[in-house]
Amino acid sequence: MRWKSEDMTLRIYNTLTGKKEEFTPISPPKVGMYVCGVTVYDLCHIGHARSAIVFDVIYRYLRHSGFDVNYIRNFTDIDDKIINRAKELSIEWDEVATKFIDEFNIDMAALGLLKPNIEPKATDHISEMIEMIQSLVDNGKAYEINGSVYFSVKSFPQYGSLSKRNIEELQSGIRIEINDEKQDPLDFALWKASKPGEPAWESPWGSGRPGWHIECSAMSRKYLGITFDIHGGGKDLVFPHHENEIAQSHACSGEAPVNVWLHNGFVNVNAEKMSKSLGNFCTIKDALALYHPEIIRYFVLTSHYRSPVDFTDTALSDARKNLARFYDLLSIENSLVPSESDSIKSDSSMVTKFNELMDDDFNTATTLAYLGSELRKYNKIRAEFERMHQKSERYEKAKHHLKRGVFTLRQLGQTLGLFMEKPDNFVKQFKAAKLTEVGMSNDELELQIDEREKARAEKNFEKADQLRDNLAKKGIRLQDTPKGAVWTVDFN
Numbered sequence: 001m002r003w004k005s006e007d008m009t010l011r012i013y014n015t016l017t018g019k020k021e022e023f024t025p026i027s028p029p030k031v032g033m034y035v036c037g038v039t040v041y042d043l044c045h046i047g048h049a050r051s052a053i054v055f056d057v058i059y060r061y062l063r064h065s066g067f068d069v070n071y072i073r074n075f076t077d078i079d080d081k082i083i084n085r086a087k088e089l090s091i092e093w094d095e096v097a098t099k100f101i102d103e104f105n106i107d108m109a110a111l112g113l114l115k116p117n118i119e120p121k122a123t124d125h126i127s128e129m130i131e132m133i134q135s136l137v138d139n140g141k142a143y144e145i146n147g148s149v150y151f152s153v154k155s156f157p158q159y160g161s162l163s164k165r166n167i168e169e170l171q172s173g174i175r176i177e178i179n180d181e182k183q184d185p186l187d188f189a190l191w192k193a194s195k196p197g198e199p200a201w202e203s204p205w206g207s208g209r210p211g212w213h214i215e216c217s218a219m220s221r222k223y224l225g226i227t228f229d230i231h232g233g234g235k236d237l238v239f240p241h242h243e244n245e246i247a248q249s250h251a252c253s254g255e256a257p258v259n260v261w262l263h264n265g266f267v268n269v270n271a272e273k274m275s276k277s278l279g280n281f282c283t284i285k286d287a288l289a290l291y292h293p294e295i296i297r298y299f300v301l302t303s304h305y306r307s308p309v310d311f312t313d314t315a316l317s318d319a320r321k322n323l324a325r326f327y328d329l330l331s332i333e334n335s336l337v338p339s340e341s342d343s344i345k346s347d348s349s350m351v352t353k354f355n356e357l358m359d360d361d362f363n364t365a366t367t368l369a370y371l372g373s374e375l376r377k378y379n380k381i382r383a384e385f386e387r388m389h390q391k392s393e394r395y396e397k398a399k400h401h402l403k404r405g406v407f408t409l410r411q412l413g414q415t416l417g418l419f420m421e422k423p424d425n426f427v428k429q430f431k432a433a434k435l436t437e438v439g440m441s442n443d444e445l446e447l448q449i450d451e452r453e454k455a456r457a458e459k460n461f462e463k464a465d466q467l468r469d470n471l472a473k474k475g476i477r478l479q480d481t482p483k484g485a486v487w488t489v490d491f492n
Contacts, residue, residue, distance in 0.1 A: 008065065010359045012230075013306060015238060015261040016162050020361055023260065025229050031067045032228035033059065034220040034258075036237055037119070039076040039212075040100035041085040043283045044107050046296075046311055047267045047274060051234045053297050054264040054305040056113045057416055058232070061358050064415045071116040072223045074216060075101055077123050078209055083198055093199050094123075107284040111293045112417055120219045122210065126201045128218040129210045132252050133190045133203075141251040145181045147193030147206040153186040156247045162261060163239035188244055190214045213244035217257070220245075226253045232262040235306075265308045274311075282311065292429065295320045297417055301364040323418070324430040325491045326375055329382065330410055331423035336403040344400075347408040350374055354412045364416060371409060378405040434489040438474040445471075449478065449485050 010023040025031045035055045038048055055073075062069045076082075077097035086093040101121075122129075133149055136142035141155045153159050153167065160166050170186055189211035194200035200207040210218075220228065226249075233242065242261065249257035266273070269280040287296055299319035303309045357367040381402050388395040413419035435442060448467055455464040468478050475490040 008355065008359060010065065011361055012260055012262065013361045014259075015263050016258075018164070021260070025067065026227065026259065029066055029068050031062055031069045031230065032224035033062070033069055033071050033230040033232065034216070034224055034228065035071070035073045035116075035231075036216060036233035036241070037074045037076065038100075038104055039079050039081055040097045040104060041079065041081040042100060043285060044104055045274065046269075046282050046284060046287055047234065049107070049111060049284045049287065049296060050267050050300050050309065051264050052108060052113055053111065053300045053417070055232050055262075057301065057364060058262070058305075058362055059114060059116075060415055060417060061362060065355070069117075070224065072118050072120065072220065073116040074219050075104075075119060075121045076212065076215060077101065077121045078199060079212060097121075097123075107288075110288055111284070111297065112420055114417075118223055120223065122215040122219070125215070125219050125222065126210065128222050129214050130191075130203050132214060132218050132221070132248070133210075135252050136190065136248060139251070141248075142190055143183065144191075144205050145183075147191075147208055148181070148189060149191035149205055150182050150187040151190050151244070151248050151251070152183065153188070153247065154184060156251050158250070159186075159247050160243065162243045162246055165239065165243075188213060188240065190248065213241055214248060216241070217245050217249045217252075220257070221249065227255050227257055227259065229258075230260045230262060231258040232264075235263045235265055238263055262305075264305045265303075267309055267311055269311045271310055271312075291316055291320070292323075292421075292426070294418055294421060294426075295323055298323045298368075301368055301416060301418075304361075304363055304365050306361075307365075320430070320433070321491065322372065324427065324489075325379075326371075326409065326413065326419060327421070327423045327426040327430070328491050329375060329379055330406055330419060331427050332382065333403065333406045333410070333423070336399055336406070344403055344407050346411060347404055350405070350408045351412065354415075367416070371412065374405070374409060378402060378409070381405070431487075431489050434475060438476070440474070440476075445476070445487065449487065452478070453485060 011020045012023045013020050033055075035051075038044060059069055059071050075097075078093070082096050083093050086096045089096065133142065136151065137144065137149060140152075142149050142151050144150075160170065167186065190213075191203060191205055192208050192211060193205070194207040194209065198209070200209055220231065231242070231245075246257060268274065269282060272278060272280060274280055274282065295316060296319075299311075299316055300309065302315075302319065309315075353370060354367060357363055357370055360366070381398065385395070385398045385402055388398060410419050432442070435445060448471065452464050452467040455461070455467065471478060471487075472490075477488050477490055478485045479488065
């Protein structure tokens, strides 16, 4: 288990402290991780995809490092947005929730995400929420008015510690609503009194439903305990959602609920904030219709998870090209059949470097750059290997070295959720996409290859070379073999 090893010092940027900290679980090797899921009222967009991929990689890497991770990701299945969408669609609110939970699961499976250990729904945990709210009322941290219950922000002096805001600044920026029943404009709802026609549950304060913030506090507490290791989500959740989670959870138990807070950055589209009003809104389904899921994952991982990313055709095209380079090398693995006495083990130096880079706050950007440098190294070895005499001792040594490198690249890539496709299949898809890009069908290409073969047979080498060069300009390379010409694409 790497968590005990001398070569491991996992450092994670903690939003709460504003710095990288050495990660020490509460009860190693066990790690409790809660990530805020989606409010299920619509199809998920690429911003949701980024967050899901980021925490999937963190989950994978923690397991790779020897931790026993209890990963919880919730569904918010009761909310104003869900109720309003039900009215728009003229269906029941729970039908809306069920529909979009199903769509979410389809999207996550398509993106190749591992399933969390538990995916709790808010509506299955109303009793736990009521219990927490009652505790807050009993200890004077919350109050009831007209069947609604509000958390008293002033009762929690540490409020604003996560978002680095203070109460005075927050109050100065608030517009007071007429007839607002709250004691203070900053106070937030723990329980909302029911309105006619809305879903409701019975409580000590009358019929109603929970506020958004209490949902995550109650569910994380149930499955991970009063204090757990990691809480994650998008940067947009820092305030007010996670700030409110801290306040109500701490006020309820007297203890800080989370040791490390992680937040991923935003996704822009062509340098602009994604918005339906701007016409640049892109759902996960839209993206998957255009790009292989691993291309989307690769694109996401080329930036540090805390940094913003710009979703553009150019960036996705680059991701496709880079991913294809890896798959092109991986495609030779099965042809490098070792002898019976030959056992393939990972390249320890590559694994050590990979771990070192990922231990620095899950830095997938530098990690992929490093794997890219290893790819180039092994492609050079591959080129030399293909020129060697097959019965020489040097050939066998090179074959073993090359197979070990390819094996290690594949294993480390899969720790990031990459290289899960059969290499030949991915390369085939890439080649087909390349032909489409240059406006050529496979039949048209085969005709040109046949024409070149005919020119070579007639010793018209000038014409043969011209045909080859014309294809090369389009990124299509021909390789002459004893069995005739075969084509591939330029992966550079």
